[in-house]
Amino acid sequence: MKEWCTARELADASLASLPDTERGIQLFAQREGWNDSVAYVRRRSGRGGGLEYNVSLLPPSARVEFERRHRVVQAPEPAAVNVAPTLGSGLSDRAARERDARLAVVAAFQAFERGQRLGNASRSKIFVDAYNGGTLIIDAWIRDLIPQLSPRSLARWCAARRAGRADRLAVDRAAARKGKGVLDVACNGRVRAYLLALIAHNPHLSAQHLRTLLRSEFGDQLTLADGQLVEVPPVRTIQHAVAKLKKDEEVALTKLSHPDRYRSTMAPSGVGTYRWVSEPNTLWMIDASPVDALCVDGRHSIYAAIDIATRRQKLYVSRTPRASAVALLIRKAIMAWGAPDKIKTDNGSDFVANDTKRLFAALDIEMELSDAYSPQQKGHVERVIKTFQHDCATLLPGFVGHNVADRKRIEDRKSFAARLGEETAETFGVSLTGAELQAVVDRWVDTVYEQRTHSALGMSPMLAAAGSKRPIRTVDPRALDLLLMPVTGMRTVTKFGIRVDNFHYVINAAFPGDRVMVRQDPIDAGRIIAFDADSGAYVGDGICPELAGVDPAELLRAKREITTEKLAEKTREARKEIKKLTSGRSLIERVLEVAQRDMPNVIALPKREEKHETPAISAALDAMVPREAPQASAEVLAMQAKLIAEETVVPLRTAETPHQLWQRALNVIARMRAGEPVSADEAMWLGGYREGPDFKARALMHGDPIETKNPAASWTDAAGQQSL
Structure with missing residues (x-):
């Protein structure tokens, strides 16, 4: 500034x-x-x-x-780095970006306070207010990570920077919380193993069941690593924990709970001007364009790189425009020419992708972008592509012309009747594959283009490069294989491995369901390299037995052995818990025990009862009373007496029915009118029964037996009338 x-x-x-x-x-x-x-x-x-x-x-x-x-707040300029890959930094990508953003803010504040006569508090206040007020020019990625700033945070970051502890500024809260929940660490991990065993033993258990069983096994409180006792988490927390456990341990759970499904779906199976540029590698330009020729596997794109000083060029044929094609083009040019100082390109998505920027930074290559919709700013590479299209592509089988009019004229070489029903490949004489087109293009560059005198140089590109005395910055091919390896995209591992271009690659360290980022080895088609889709960590190499020349049976056997060993390690604790579950008390007994423990210590008081009676209920009870049977013979009576003596008869009814009570009342009333003696208990019972609803209801239907002189006859008449 x-x-x-x-x-x-x-x-x-x-x-x-x-x-x-x-x-x-x-x-x-x-x-x-x-x-x-x-x-x-x-x-x-x-x-x-x-x-x-x-x-x-x-x-x-x-x-x-x-x-x-x-003042501009941006990340500090990257220092020159060794092109050889350095692994094992221990920081996730998110944590490293958080650290770089905080260091950028600290660097901007240090530049701001340089030469100030104000106190530290005043300088911090002015800088923070300017940052939060949006009056400072800030890179968008820094603003996304640090939307607001406080003087206290700024002071802590500056102190960490002065102490040389910049890695303390690396923050990844998701990684910090991972694996540290109560259910993950309680009882030295036994709670997590027990949950895994329960889910594998019975996948239909609800979160409420799981919580109850946890309380049965470990008590109402769980012990953490520091000895602290905490309550068993609520049902909602267990639901989230179980969902995460099922996702993380899907293969292990399937191995435990559904062995047949594991074997069928998851078990390993087969698979202006630039005159100032006078030295080579000072400035390159790269661009891409569809090839004006068809291949049997579709239309491809051509990626071109030109060294401005020598006018050398390298071409790479790609099926689709993507960042991995840019990486392969750079690798090809670096292997032939060495590493450049600067590369200029346009704003295409494949050129400004984050992967491309990381590659440039790792190789210490400066990126220069031309203005949008300004092809003239990179006219050299535009001219190179045009030379290729009008020279080499015109001679290729499958040439379709440089525009729609050219294509129409080529099609019109045959009459419409001759073209009717004819395939496009037949019309244009397509015969080359993408790989064959690459071989033809390389031969054309080496034997035609670089040997031809260039008008701007007065000599051929080959002689211009040979006459330079500038040292070549070579790069170890192994580093390029890692840094510039093309990305084939994200893949999900299946029981067959990973599928790339209709070939299956087996990765020993990956399980079905894992999401990995795949890089294709440009030298060995039978090998890919897989990285974890979330953390970017190296997972392992994938081998295609068909392309690598490996016995599929041997590869599959090795994969099965490694998978079996890893799953045995993962499920060892869970198997122990399953044995305990199957040999000990049943799950329902454990649940009932906890439920009994939770029952409130309350005894319900008896409630007042009253009998509900309706005419329909009375009629139904009358129908249930057996009718008087005819007199049995002496022999039958003797046999019944014998059976009663030999067997204990349990009466079906322990209390009198309303009909029997009514008959009993009629009998007592008849005896009283006949002058027969009646006990005091019977008299008291009759008095109480007369005041009840049953007596009053029957008296209304059959007549009051007290007022009737012959209650038995009244009952007989009423019964006979009722039967009618």
Whole structure:
């Protein structure tokens, strides 16, 4: 940032609290005593002389406005790195980006406070307010990670930077919480193993069942690693934990609970001008365009790279435009020419992808982007592509022309009747595959283009490169294989492995259901390299037995042995718990025990009861009373007496029915009218029964037996009438 300004420059800046004329600035400097400061005023060098003032002398409001216009918060320039890959940093991508964003803010603050005469608190307050107010120019990725800033956070970051502990600024909260839940660490991991065993033993258990069984096995409180006791988590927490456990241990659970399904679906199975550019590798340009020729496997794109100084070029044929094609083109050119200082390209998605930017940074290559819709800014590579299309592509079988009109004229070579029903490949004479097209293109570049005199050089590109004395920055091919390996995309591992271009690759360290990012080895078609889709960690190499020349049976046997060993390790604790479950108390007994423990210590008081009676209920009970049977013979009676003596008869009814009570009342009333003796208990019972609803209801239907002289006859008549 510019730190020294003349009076005219300050006047032209029109800053707050300052005059807007040169003379006004000079008078203001005299009033404020700027000219007396030896450290912040100096003589202007160059023609005209005069004084220059340091921006530290400006009033706070003017200083903030000046900083807002000229200060840029961005990541520090990457230092030159070794092109060889360095693995094992221990930080996730998210944590590294958080650290870099905080370091960028710290670097901007240190530059802001340089030369300030304010106290540290005031400097921090002004910088934080400017950051939060959006008056500082901030990279978008930094603003996304750090939307707001506080003086306390800024002080902590500066202290960590001064102490050389920049990695403390790396934050990945998701990774920090992973595997540290109560159900993961309680009882030294036994709770997690027990849950896994329960799910494998009975996948239909609900979260409520699981919580109850946990309480049965471990008690109402769980012991953490530090000895602290915590309550068993609620049902909702167990639901989330079980869902995550099922996702993380899908293969192991399937192996435990559904062996047949595991064997059938998851078990391993077979699978302007640039005249200033005078030295080679100072500047490259790259671009891409569809090839004006068809192949038997579709239309391909051509990626071109040109070295501006020597006009050398390299071409790469790709099925589809993607960042991996850019990486392969760069690899091919670096292997032939060495690493460049700068590469210029357009704003295509495959050129500005994050993978491409990371490759450029890792190789210490500066990226320069041309303006949108400005092909003239990269005219050299545009010319190279045109030369290829009008020279090499025109001679290829399957040439379709450079535009729609050319294609129509080629089609019109045959009459419509001759083309009717004919395939496109037959019309244009398509015969080359993409690999064969690549071989033809390479031969054309080596034998035709680079041997031909270039008008701008006065010699061939080959001679121009041979005459240079600049050292070539070579790169270890192994590093390029890792850094520039094409990405075939995200894949899900199945029991057959990973499928790439209709071939299956077996990865020993991966399980079915794992999501991996796959890089295709450009040298060995039978090998791929897999990385974890979330963390980016290396998973393992994938081998295709058909392309690698490996016995599929041997590869499958090795895969099965490794998988069996890993699953045995994963399921060892769960198998122990399953044995305990099958040999000990049943699950329902454990649930009932916990339920009994949870029952409230309350005894219900008896409630007042009253009998509900309706005419329909009475009629139904009458129908249930057996009718009087005819007199049995003496022999039958003797046999019944014998059976009664030999067997104990349990009466079906222990209480009198309403009909029997009514008959009993009629009998007592008849005996009282006949003058026969009646016990006191019977008399008291009759008095109570007469006041009840049953007696009153039957008296209304059959007549009151007290008022009737012959209650038995009244009952007989009523019964006979009822039977009618």
